[in-house]
Amino acid sequence: MTELPSxxxxxxxxxxxxxxxxxxxxxxxxADIQVAExxxxxxxxxxxxxxxxxxxxxxxxxxxxxxxxSSCLKALVSWVSALQDTDYRIAFRANPDLRWQRRSLGALxxxxxxxxxxxxxx
Amino acid sequence: xxxGRYHVLGVDAAFRTLFGELGPMVGRPFDEMVxxxxxxxxxxxxxxxxxxHGEVIDLPLVITAGGRDRFVRAxxxxxxxxxxxxxxxYLEPGEEQDSLTYELALARQRWSAIMQRSDEGIVLVDRDxxxxxxxxxxxxxxxxxxxxGVSLTEAALEGRRLGPLLPRAFEQLAQALxxxxxxxxxxxxxxxxxLEVEGRTLRFPLRGRVxxxxxxxxxxxxxxxxxxxxxxQLDLEQAAAFQTALLSxxxxxxxxxxxxxxxxxxxxxxxVYDVAILPDGATRMFIADATGHGVTAALSTMLIxxxxxxxxxxxxxxxxxxxxxxxxxxxxxxxxxxxxAAIVDISQDRRxxxxxxxxxxxxxxxxxxxxxxLAEGGPFLGVAMQQRYPEWTTEIEAWHxxxxxxxxxxxxxxxxxxxxGDDRLRTAIxxxxxxxxxxxxxxxxxxxxxxxxxxxxxxxxxLTVQPAHT
Numbered sequence: 001m002t003e004l005p006s007x008x009x010x011x012x013x014x015x016x017x018x019x020x021x022x023x024x025x026x027x028x029x030x031a032d033i034q035v036a037e038x039x040x041x042x043x044x045x046x047x048x049x050x051x052x053x054x055x056x057x058x059x060x061x062x063x064x065x066x067x068x069x070s071s072c073l074k075a076l077v078s079w080v081s082a083l084q085d086t087d088y089r090i091a092f093r094a095n096p097d098l099r100w101q102r103r104s105l106g107a108l109x110x111x112x113x114x115x116x117x118x119x120x121x122x
Numbered sequence: 123x124x125x126g127r128y129h130v131l132g133v134d135a136a137f138r139t140l141f142g143e144l145g146p147m148v149g150r151p152f153d154e155m156v157x158x159x160x161x162x163x164x165x166x167x168x169x170x171x172x173x174x175h176g177e178v179i180d181l182p183l184v185i186t187a188g189g190r191d192r193f194v195r196a197x198x199x200x201x202x203x204x205x206x207x208x209x210x211x212y213l214e215p216g217e218e219q220d221s222l223t224y225e226l227a228l229a230r231q232r233w234s235a236i237m238q239r240s241d242e243g244i245v246l247v248d249r250d251x252x253x254x255x256x257x258x259x260x261x262x263x264x265x266x267x268x269x270x271g272v273s274l275t276e277a278a279l280e281g282r283r284l285g286p287l288l289p290r291a292f293e294q295l296a297q298a299l300x301x302x303x304x305x306x307x308x309x310x311x312x313x314x315x316x317l318e319v320e321g322r323t324l325r326f327p328l329r330g331r332v333x334x335x336x337x338x339x340x341x342x343x344x345x346x347x348x349x350x351x352x353x354x355q356l357d358l359e360q361a362a363a364f365q366t367a368l369l370s371x372x373x374x375x376x377x378x379x380x381x382x383x384x385x386x387x388x389x390x391x392x393x394v395y396d397v398a399i400l401p402d403g404a405t406r407m408f409i410a411d412a413t414g415h416g417v418t419a420a421l422s423t424m425l426i427x428x429x430x431x432x433x434x435x436x437x438x439x440x441x442x443x444x445x446x447x448x449x450x451x452x453x454x455x456x457x458x459x460x461x462x463a464a465i466v467d468i469s470q471d472r473r474x475x476x477x478x479x480x481x482x483x484x485x486x487x488x489x490x491x492x493x494x495x496l497a498e499g500g501p502f503l504g505v506a507m508q509q510r511y512p513e514w515t516t517e518i519e520a521w522h523x524x525x526x527x528x529x530x531x532x533x534x535x536x537x538x539x540x541x542x543g544d545d546r547l548r549t550a551i552x553x554x555x556x557x558x559x560x561x562x563x564x565x566x567x568x569x570x571x572x573x574x575x576x577x578x579x580x581x582x583x584x585l586t587v588q589p590a591h592t
Contacts, residue, residue: 033414073413078458103499106500107462107481110500
């Protein structure tokens with residue numbers, strides 16, 4: 001059975017769950033630079049799990065994520081950059097009150113247009 | 123009474139009164155009387171019996187007698203009966219917790235345990251410099267040899283004076299011991315190792331110097347790390363000087379005042395900026411923020427700056443960002459140099475702004491105390507080729523200043539974890555304009571007051587330009 005990854009640190013939490021052909025990834029807290037490596041690993045595992053389970057959508061909920069360092073953002077960029085070779089799409093759900101999300105998710109969307117959607121960033 | 127092999131032959135009436143019947147111990151080795159709880163006592167007894175040469179053995183022990191554990195002072199002495207070697211063991215009950223003997227025994231056991239398990243070499247010498255006690259680590263560290271270069275055994279240290287045994291490298295230590303120095307610390311370079319020796323003397327008011335405790339530690343690795351740190355620090359300072367030189371190598375435009383505040387998180391940072399004059403007389407301002415901090419990010423800034431220098435006179439801000447992205451992504455794909463950037467062109471007549479962003483915070487335009495946040499958007503740089511960067515044009519009739527920042531300004535946090543934020547940044551700029559103060563200095567001052575003792579968490583850059591007449 002495919003195990004879904006998660007990561008819980010002092011001020012950061014990443015949890016995943018499956019709902020049919022959709023995987024949900026909820027990120028919350030502060031994704032400081034210390035979180036970059038675990039997040040990178042988690043996304044790599046999530047990517048593998050999505051392929052193995054035949055996932056069609058990954059829904060990423062960032063509404064509770066207060067801050068993301070550029071190093072963590074780079075982990076998201078790497079993940080999104082690898083989307084071209086996969087069968088699933090990513091839908092980000094942003095917190096409109098957090099400006100960094102609007103800025104960064106907009107930039108992220110341009111990497112794989114059509115494969116990434118952002119909701120709540122406007 | 124014990125036989126020649128220290129087996130129990132029997133006990134007297136006093137023993138039965140004090141401890142009860144001995145029971146099955148008769149005929150068993152005496153050391154089997156030692157309680158399982160007193161492992162150290164059992165080891166000490168075993169060592170003393172093994173090396174016994176007729177002296178009285180005197181040890182604190184916990185023995186099991188009469189069905190329970192009892193703390194005793196055990197003294198074992200040799201007697202001769204009918205020509206056979208015999209021993210008599212006197213067992214004197216202690217008063218457990220209240221007993222000074224018990225406390226002393228406990229202290230001795232603790233001391234022995236600490237000494238034997240210490241990573242530092244420990245030796246106790248008396249007032250004459252004779253070795254009283256030492257641990258194995260001390261013996262290993264000192265590498266004692268005879269005058270002919272033959273290694274000494276550990277047993278050879280017992281009862282010897284330390285001074286004459288010391289290798290030549292320890293001459294200062296020998297002199298300190300000979301002089302009777304109270305407290306001293308020495309560094310000794312011995313056999314390619316750096317050892318630190320610390321001496322502490324115990325004195326009593328009437329008896330004077332009783333004994334000296336010497337601690338010896340090998341600090342070679344620590345010194346190597348310190349030396350390496352010093353080299354890294356020097357390298358970082360040189361890198362910081364390079365970065366400063368790189369960033370200050372620009373021509374300020376006439377008619378505009380440019381002010382830069384650059385505060386890297388470490389000695390070097392991942393922010394980079396530039397001010398250039400375009401062929402049509404416009405002023406082009408560039409600011410970028412590479413992923414991460416420290417040396418890696420700083421090296422990224424070298425690449426970014428060098429590639430930007432090659433394209434900075436290219437067409438519009440949007441075209442310049444696209445050209446920069448193309449060069450970085452194509453040339454350094456394996457390095458994954460990801461960064462955000464913004465370019466703002468100020469026309470020669472200072473009435474028109476054109477700007478483009480790539481995932482970077484919006485430029486802030488000050489029209490008096492009012493702060494206008496210009497548009498932002500666009501993809502990151504260094505991630506994918508053939509990216510397009512949106513461009514905006516803004517007419518500026520009367521303006522006070524234009525501020526470009528990296529996200530390190532608003533994302534700094536105070537001790538409770540709250541970010542400085544965009545609102546505080548705008549307020550700080552607005553107040554500086556109203557009070558006629560320098561914007562960068564005022565923002566940093568407000569930022570410092572906000573984060574207080576909390577450490578800076580990101581590189582900070584503010585690039586402010588304003589018409590020279592204001």
